[in-house]
Amino acid sequence: MSDIVLTGVTKRFNENTVLLDRNIRFPEGKTTCVMGPSGSGKTTLLMLIAGLLAPDAGEITGVPERIGFVFQEDRLCEDFTAAANVRLVTGRSVRPQEIRGELVKLGIPEESLSKPVREYSGGMKRRVSIARAMMYAPDLLLLDEPFKGLDEELRRHVMDEVKERLRGKTVILVTHDPEEAEYLGGEIFYLKEDEE
Amino acid sequence: MKKTFWYRTLAVLLALLVWHLVSAAVGNDVLLVSPLRVLVRLTTIWREKGFFSTVFYTMARILLGFVLALTAGFLAAVLAGRFSLIEYLLWPYVVTFRSVPVASFIILSLIWLNFSQLTVFISFLITFPVIYSNVLQGVLSTDPKLNEMAALYRVPWYRRFLYIELPGIRPYLLSACTISIGMAWKSGIAAEIIGVVSGSIGGALYQSKIYFETCDLFAWTVIIVILSVLTEKAFLWLLRRFFAGGEKL
Numbered sequence: 001m002s003d004i005v006l007t008g009v010t011k012r013f014n015e016n017t018v019l020l021d022r023n024i025r026f027p028e029g030k031t032t033c034v035m036g037p038s039g040s041g042k043t044t045l046l047m048l049i050a051g052l053l054a055p056d057a058g059e060i061t062g063v064p065e066r067i068g069f070v071f072q073e074d075r076l077c078e079d080f081t082a083a084a085n086v087r088l089v090t091g092r093s094v095r096p097q098e099i100r101g102e103l104v105k106l107g108i109p110e111e112s113l114s115k116p117v118r119e120y121s122g123g124m125k126r127r128v129s130i131a132r133a134m135m136y137a138p139d140l141l142l143l144d145e146p147f148k149g150l151d152e153e154l155r156r157h158v159m160d161e162v163k164e165r166l167r168g169k170t171v172i173l174v175t176h177d178p179e180e181a182e183y184l185g186g187e188i189f190y191l192k193e194d195e196e
Numbered sequence: 197m198k199k200t201f202w203y204r205t206l207a208v209l210l211a212l213l214v215w216h217l218v219s220a221a222v223g224n225d226v227l228l229v230s231p232l233r234v235l236v237r238l239t240t241i242w243r244e245k246g247f248f249s250t251v252f253y254t255m256a257r258i259l260l261g262f263v264l265a266l267t268a269g270f271l272a273a274v275l276a277g278r279f280s281l282i283e284y285l286l287w288p289y290v291v292t293f294r295s296v297p298v299a300s301f302i303i304l305s306l307i308w309l310n311f312s313q314l315t316v317f318i319s320f321l322i323t324f325p326v327i328y329s330n331v332l333q334g335v336l337s338t339d340p341k342l343n344e345m346a347a348l349y350r351v352p353w354y355r356r357f358l359y360i361e362l363p364g365i366r367p368y369l370l371s372a373c374t375i376s377i378g379m380a381w382k383s384g385i386a387a388e389i390i391g392v393v394s395g396s397i398g399g400a401l402y403q404s405k406i407y408f409e410t411c412d413l414f415a416w417t418v419i420i421v422i423l424s425v426l427t428e429k430a431f432l433w434l435l436r437r438f439f440a441g442g443e444k445l
Contacts, residue, residue: 089349
């Protein structure tokens with residue numbers, strides 16, 4: 001494993017240039033918080049690192065194979081239970097009791113575990129998405145505004161869990177909240193809007 | 197659910213009453229037999245020699261045609277959903293199967309095939325496009341973002357198919373089966389009538405027509421309706437069980 005390095009990366013969507021000739025280094029085993037105004041390309045940056053988008057120019061190196069991603073839209077199978085959503089990505093490598101334990105730790109009530117995710121609140125879905133990404137045991141974790149929609153107390157609790165579990169792993173967190181960035185520690189990287 | 201059942205039962209009884217009144221008004225059993233006579237005939241028809249072999253002959257062939265169409269339509273739709281080239285290549289066949297009158301296919305099939313293959317082929321031909329189009333719609337309705345997520349987490353293809361695509365296909369497939377089992381019966385019997393296939397339900401219907409045995413014609417029709425409903429319920433039950441098993445992770 002090594003640092004994740006973006007060299008001369010450019011990404012356009014039709015006429016709109018989101019990232020222009022960017023050179024960024026994300027240190028291995030550290031947390032980096034990416035901040036910036038809306039439309040500055042934060043989500044695009046994560047998608048490029050995850051390989052879900054291809055850059056129009058430049059290259060990205062050092063990306064490990066196992067990537068966990070907390071997407072902005074949760075991307076859960078709505079008819080499945082929370083544990084089934086996690087198990088879909090972990091396979092049989094993690095025992096069901098362990099998954100349920102982790103979900104409860106993240107504040108999912110025990111009585112909700114047998115219900116399909118469709119019946120969950122936005123905040124609960126968010127936590128299932130976080131649990132899924134963490135239990136996958138990724139070498140790189142990409143978090144796109146993961147604590148959005150959680151109330152203050154729950155947010156602290158979930159952040160503590162994430163911090164504890166991901167110690168020593170490479171984490172890239174996109175957030176609008178400087179407090180979140182500060183609480184999770186690590187470097188802060190400001191992404192400004194690119195114009196051609 | 198219970199309320200619906202009683203309302204439906206009442207509606208059926210009412211329809212039978214209307215039938216009885218109309219038949220009494222017509223006053224000619226050859227033109228329109230009364231439901232009571234059909235009911236009496238139903239109690240004796242199954243005791244006649246060859247009844248069960250006739251029912252088995254037709255049912256086995258119609259269900260074989262349907263199962264083949266279900267399998268082929270499902271696989272073709274899954275592949276067409278992934279590779280648009282397959283969708284384009286299948287398009288002319290699907291449109292042809294859907295729009296050409298079933299009688300034309302039956303007559304052509306009589307030239308190409310033997311009697312025992314006729315019912316299977318026609319049932320297949322009529323139900324294939326319904327299953328294919330519905331399942332394809334289900335495949336295309338799968339959220340691409342879920343597939344993207346699964347690809348990122350390196351979920352193997354069979355798990356992706358079982359747990360992401362199949363639940364999306366489920367309602368479309370169930371509705372396709374509900375429509376197409378009835379169509380398989382209708383088209384299969386029509387093929388047997390036009391082909392005058394002896395030892396089949398269609399053949400028995402044809403004989404009833406030749407000898408003006410309207411009572412037998414109605415009795416066989418009732419048997420077809422019962423068999424069609426029973427096979428539809430059985431298939432839907434089997435499919436629901438299959439999907440319930442697939443969703444357990």
